[in-house]
Amino acid sequence: MVYLRTKTVKGEKYLYLVKSIWDSKKNTSKQETIKYLGKASEITKDDIPPDYRNDKKIIAYLSSIDTFSIEEKEELLTKLKTQLYRHLIRGDFDSTKQLYDTYSLASGIPSFFEKILTPVMYQIGDMWAKNRLGIADEHVASNIANTLVKMINSKYTDMPTKKKIVICVPEGEEHNLGANILETHLSSIGHHVYNLTPTEPHDSIVNFIGSTKPDSIIVSITLEDNIKPGQRLVKKIRDRFDVPVYVGGQAIKDDQVRFENAQIIRDTSLKNIAKIITTKK
Numbered sequence: 001m002v003y004l005r006t007k008t009v010k011g012e013k014y015l016y017l018v019k020s021i022w023d024s025k026k027n028t029s030k031q032e033t034i035k036y037l038g039k040a041s042e043i044t045k046d047d048i049p050p051d052y053r054n055d056k057k058i059i060a061y062l063s064s065i066d067t068f069s070i071e072e073k074e075e076l077l078t079k080l081k082t083q084l085y086r087h088l089i090r091g092d093f094d095s096t097k098q099l100y101d102t103y104s105l106a107s108g109i110p111s112f113f114e115k116i117l118t119p120v121m122y123q124i125g126d127m128w129a130k131n132r133l134g135i136a137d138e139h140v141a142s143n144i145a146n147t148l149v150k151m152i153n154s155k156y157t158d159m160p161t162k163k164k165i166v167i168c169v170p171e172g173e174e175h176n177l178g179a180n181i182l183e184t185h186l187s188s189i190g191h192h193v194y195n196l197t198p199t200e201p202h203d204s205i206v207n208f209i210g211s212t213k214p215d216s217i218i219v220s221i222t223l224e225d226n227i228k229p230g231q232r233l234v235k236k237i238r239d240r241f242d243v244p245v246y247v248g249g250q251a252i253k254d255d256q257v258r259f260e261n262a263q264i265i266r267d268t269s270l271k272n273i274a275k276i277i278t279t280k281k
């Protein structure tokens, strides 16, 4: 296994390309330096020996450090997205998980969701819309993506809780990967999230809110056709409870869309979403 190791000397980072080798006599692994790459701030991609430039771990690590130009980082991200696209379409969960593990280790889980998984899912949708991808492939891809997000989320079930947050979608909305990503991110920072997605009857959602008394509610809408049902859902909730409701998702990207009694959140990071919905007004 090959990876990059950092040594910090007097505040300056130095990178080494190292190999992990199994020593069967001592029954342990040892590191062997393949190449000393130099000061992290001065390294370019050309410093990496060609054999390792496409290594997933190396790419994941390099795309996370500041020393690479934006163009180089973009190039590395593009490679990772291409790899993920292939893994998802093939239904290859193990490779998907491996890519997630290496990338998130270096760059964090939110970055994986925002920079890799979400754009790849959008690309899959575009390919499907252009008839360049079958519906079965799209299903396989979204199932694998959802399995991964659920698996990441399962790590956080025992965390202490800060706020109670309900996530729901309007009746008829079957898309819920975005909702599951929000659930995972909010759980990872200590909130107790009740994810009612995918579609549930509006009355069940309202009854659930009555019994759990959450601090905030997220309504995620993907299909434009579901904006009206979404508006009805928000009205039903707000007619009964004085709880803040936040609406977001692909359907409301157009800034003409309005919701009474709810705040629309557009184009912002997961970190910022968490801040907005948990800050008391």
Ligand code: B12
Pocket: 113, 114, 117, 118, 121, 122, 123, 124, 125, 126, 128, 129, 138, 139, 142, 146, 172, 173, 174, 175, 176, 177, 178, 179, 181, 182, 198, 218, 219, 220, 221, 222, 223, 224, 225, 246, 247, 248, 249, 250, 265, 266, 273
């Ligand atoms: C996977 C998928 C499906 C799966 C969904 C499985 C599942 N469990 O989710 C299945 C196969 C079921 C499906 C069905 C359909 N789909 Co579909 N689907 C997709 C696809 C490829 C990916 C969706 C996804 O997971 N995206 C990635 C997630 C992470 O992104 P996201 O939802 O935008 O979420 C992010 C943000 O928006 C934000 N966010 C989300 N919610 C909220 C809420 C708040 C408050 C905030 C602040 C932020 C926020 O956070 C997330 C993380 O960054 C998209 C393509 C695309 N562009 O997304 C098409 C797409 C959404 N589908 C589409 C269509 C047309 C359909 C069908 C009508 C197809 C059909 N004829 O049957 C049906 C409708 C089913 C239904 N009634 O809902 C269209 C929608 C077009 C439109 N403009 O309305 C798309 C865009 C494909 C396309 N290019 O045409 N689909």
